[in-house]
Every structure is written in structure tokens, then in C-alpha cells.
Amino acid sequence: MATELGPTSVKPPASGGTPIHHGPKGVGEDNKILSQGKWASWLLAPTIIALGIVIVYPIISAIVMSLQKDAGLDPATGLFTAGGPAGIQNYVNWIGQQCAAPGGGTVACPPGTLGGQFWSATATTFFFTIVTVTFETVLGFWMAMIMARTFKGRSMVRAAVLVPWAIPTAVTAQLWLFIFAFEGIANKLFNASILWTGSEWPAKWAVIIADTWKTTPFMALLILAGLQMIPADVYEAAKVDGATAWQRFRMITLPLVKPALMVAILFRTLDALRMFDLPYILTQGANNTTTLSILVINQIRQGFNSAAALSTITFIIIFLVAFIFVRFLGANVVEQSGATGKGKK
């Protein structure tokens, strides 16, 4: 991604006779590079403007909104009136779980308000993320190892594995809702009478199972791509040296597939942190399955401005997680494409 930002990465050579340009060069050539730079910035302008419209503007607008109070009701007319500036009150309210008190000021949010669910929703979101991504990584790796082998009907298996990923999440959720219904298949199969969507842990497991079913194929495919990058002769050499299957997996497969694996885990983690459809359709957020996204959507119907504050908080949380991944765990999403060839300055 970074290398495509033309002007900046093309220009430096022009200023200081770098190895790219051999021997003395005419003025015309310099001009050519300059005009190329101009030309490039013209070509890039539409993309930059489009990005500005779809990314920068909404973010700024959301942040501005989050600093406003929600509309309040004028008791005399029964009409809503603008709330006015709120400073960071909306953020303070969410993080401190404070709600408006009838006489003015704030009180601790009573049960049944959205404000009282911020920390539990954050915990739920992280719980789902950690558990589902762990399952998906292990199962996805296993599926990828199978798919990487050569056997009859391999392409069939690869296509079949993709099916859950191809179904829209909302449809998946509805299917699992039928499966987890009291008289649904899950209970019939195990001859049980579990209230899957009606009590806390079964509800959480229902979400985890459905999410794992749906997104493991995504994980498997990304890991498969990584596995196929490993040349076969490395394994052959190891075999000749007498390495066991476990040694080959640990010393060759794992280290070589790590970059692809980290990217896959990063993508899934970011996705899981935004989880919405599955718990929303399965439980409507009951039984402690309310994720941050569900909380945002519910809040939008009650007041845009504090919903904007909450989505900004959610954004910051997800951003921090992504940053930690990229910075400390070495998930190489962006750098990799540029790291080849050009070398360091």
C-alpha cells in the first residue's frame, strides 16, 4: 500500500543522484520525472478525495457529534430541543456508566439502561473474540493442512469448505436460531432440553459455535495460502536429515507460515471485535451476549450523539488492539508489499 503513494517514493532519487540513474543525465530527464510526479498526483487525486469523503468526513462528523448532548424534551411543548455542547460528558458517562438523573446531574445507570452495560459489553466482546479466534485458528490450521495435500477431490473439498463463509451472516444466524430452538435439531440430536438462547452459558456457546462454523473457512484459506508458499524441497531436505513429522511441523511449517498466520489472526480479531449479527439475531443481546456493536446500534435509536461517542470509543479500542498486533506481534499487513527490492535508505 505504502509504495503506491507515488510522488513521495519516486521523487527522492531525482534530488540526489541515486544508483537508479546511471551516469550524467539531461535536464529533460529531470523535467520528465517532475512532470511524472505531477501527473501521478493528478491520477491519485480522485482516490484521495474519495477516501476523504468516505473516511475522513464521517469520522470527523462522528467526533463532532459525540461532543454534543442528545436532544432533550421540552416539557412545556412536548417537543425535542437541541442538547447543546456536552464537552466530553458523553465519554465520561459511558466509561463511568453514568446516566442522567431526573433532577439534573448524573447517577449510576440503573439496570435496563444501555449506559449500564458498557463494561459488561466490552468484557463480552473480548471474551467472544479470544475464544472464537482461538478455536478458528486451531481448526483453520488443521483444515488448511488437509487442503494443502494432494488427493483426489481436493478442489471439491476446498469449494465445500468455503460454503459457510459464503453464506451471509444474518442468514447463518437465522439458521442457527432454528438449530438452537428448544425443539430444534441441537436438542433433538443430543436428546437434551437445553434452553440455548434462554440462559447465559448456553447462549454464549451458541454464539461461539455459530461464529466458529462460519469463519473457520476464512482462516483456513488464508493459512492455506501461507502453506503453499513453503517450497516442498525444504521438507524433503528435512526428511533426508531424519526430522520427524512433529519436528518438520514445528521447525519448518510454523515459522514459515507465521506471517500469513498472523495476518489471518489479525483480520479475524478485528472482525470478531465488531461482532454484531450473530448475537443480535440469536439472543437480541440477552443473557450477557451484548457486544459493543449491539450497544451502539441500540443507542443510535435512543440518541445519536452518545451513540457517536460510543462508536468512537469502540473504534479506539479496536485500533489499540490492531496497533498492538502490528507493533508487537509482528503481523505484517502493510509493510510486506513494500519491503522487497527497494531496500533501506
Next chain:
Amino acid sequence: MKSRKFLLPAATAGILALTLSACAGGGGGGTTGGGDAEANLEGRGPITYVQGKDNSNVVRPLLDKWNAAHPDEQVTFKEQTDQADQQHDDLVQNFQAKNENYDVASVDVIWTAEFAARGWLQPLEGEMAIDTDGMLEPTIEAGTYQGKLYTAPVSSDGGILYYRKDLVATPPKTWNEMMEMCSIAKANNIGCYSGQFKQYEGLTVNVSEAINSAGGSVLDEQGNPSLTTPDAEQGLQNLVDAFANGNIPAEAITYQEEESRRAFQSGNLLFLRNWPYVYNLATTEGSSVVKDVLGMTALPGEDGPGASTLGGHNAAISVYSKNKATARDFVKFLIEEEQQKFFATQGSLAPVLGSLYEDQELVAKLPYLPVLKTSIENAVPRPVTPFYPAVTKAIQENSYSALKGEKSAEQALADMQASIESAGAGS
């Protein structure tokens, strides 16, 4: 290459930002004031009618009829999705944008207060008044906010108690009678009663029915919560007790309309509270074991018919409309007897005109009409408040905990009360 090291988190942020921008898209800042309710009252010309998905093809024939008679005031149909939440959000966005092409909109009864308080709806008074004679009283109440009629009732809906005629000779009139009949269910080894108790809008419907039927109310006349009363507690306690002693089977905590209908249709329930749509399915579907023994009666109350929750849709005129005279005439057209009858026969939508419930032709086609009339006459609109989303959330979450035995009915009501007060206090 320092710039790249910097770009890396920045690019990640860019990707992530899409999440945020998607969330921000729904809003649009604090709206106030609304439009001018005095403008364009005489305006005539083409208008648009906005409604959710027209599943049973009712709207188009009606529009054809209107358009044939009014060549200069054509009505165009803007069809929304069939999801109530999406319809709501679509209306909010267009009203906020002061879209003058949303002239007449079909609004769920629970949205009236919110839209009216935002100043988006044209009050139906003075020149814009419509004739409400002959309409069932609760349907008018549901369209009224702060003493003004804002939306015209077009279709209504109410709860019905379905029962097994083969097992129950005379249907129960009161909640206690019904609970006593649960011994019949036990003897036959089936569940006794169910409504909809999953944590969603249907739970609000069922809980407010229980509270209203016991003589309590969610909000008082001024729109303040009034849940900490013995009557309200009795209402919620009835449900809590029934769950505790098994009269309502434990699995009912996962039921929405369809799950409860299936349980009743497959013979697993003696009594079922549900909407009129069940009648058709329960009497025609092949898998139904209650086909020939389906009984219908009004919901049981404390000492007579209970207070059903009112459903249905009303027609609202946008204050931003340029052609309000045409819009008013079109709304009047929708509530004429002929159109009401068409709604009932073609779309199985309950009429708002009382007289139609005695219409022989209609009753022959929709035998539940007499029962439904009792139900709607005794119905109480869901809390008419601009803070409805917060109110329904407070009711759902707290009553759900109470039904599961996690907190007492008294505590649940106190928490509801506090939540609703907080919502009304603004933020």
C-alpha cells in the same frame, strides 16, 4: 524508510475507520424544531406514499384506484423493506433530511410520539382534520400525542387467547381461572400457557399486557413511569409465578411469535396468547393438530377481558410535504369503509372502523373478528412516549431477569421505573 513505519498504523486506522463511519452514517446531529405545520396546507399535486413491504399486495390496487380518480394528484408508492427497524430508521433519515418527497408515511403505532415530538408530523387538526367517528377508541389514542392527533389509524391489531376446544369447555375469562385450568394441561401432559417471552419487543407487549390487565400501567397520564404500584407488581408477579410453577413452560423464555405458534399447533400448549395471523395458519397448515379444535377468546384479565396491547399502523403526513391537501385527501381515502374492507379481505389487516367487525361478509372470511373487536376495545396502546426505544429496553431487560427468577418482580419494576425516569431526564 521511516515514512512507511508511520504509514503502517495510519493505514490500519484507515481500514478500521470504515467501522466507525458506518456507525456514524445513521445519525445526523441533533434535530430540533421540525418543519412548518402551517405551510402548504392548500398544496395539491403528485405525492408519495411510504410503507413497508407490501407482502399481500394491498397497496398497489388501492393506489391504482386512487390514481384513476385523481389524474392530477397521482400517488407514487415508495416501498421499504419488511423489517420494522429498518423502516423506522429510513423514515428518521428522510425526515431529518427534510425530504419533501415523503408526503404520507405508514408508521407503526409505537413511533407516533417520537416522530411527533421531533416536529416531523403534521397535526391532523383544523384544515387537516380527518373524521374519526366510528373508529375504535384505542386506535385514536395511539395516534394522539399531547392531546393532538398526529397520525390517522389505518389498520389495527390486538392479542387473542387461542385455546383447545377439545380440552377446555368454557374458555377462561380471568387470569386466575386460566391458571386453575392448568390442571387440565397437566393431566394431558402438555404445557399450559405461553405468550412471547424472549427478550425482544414481544416481551414488552406481553409484560405490558400483564401489567395493564392487572389494573396497573407503565406510564401515567403525564407520561411519567408509574410502575411501583401494587397493581403493576401483581401483573408482573402473575407471569413470574406462572414461570416458577411451570404453568408457563420453561422453554417459553426462548419464544417469539413463531416458536409459540408452532408449540401450540403441534399440540404442546393448552392456551396461547398471539396475534390474529395465527388463525389462518393453525386452521390450514397440514402439520397443525389443532385444526378442528381451535378456540378463540379475549385475553383474560383480573375480573373480565384483559387489556391487550395495541398493534397496527397509522398514516402520517410529513410537515415537509408540499402538497398537504392532496395528502390529507389520500389519508381520508385510506380510512374510508370501502378501503378498510379491502385491507381486511386482501391483507387480513384488522380494520379500525368498529362497524366492520359486525359485517357478515367479513366475519365469514375472518371468524376471529368478533373476538378481536373485544380485544381492541379493551386494548391499551403501548406507552405513548417519545422515549419509546429506552422504555421498551427497560421493560425487556428487567422483566426478563424477573421471569428467569434472577430478581424479584418488585425489584424489576423499581429498576424499570429508574431506567425510564433516567431516559426522560435526557443526557
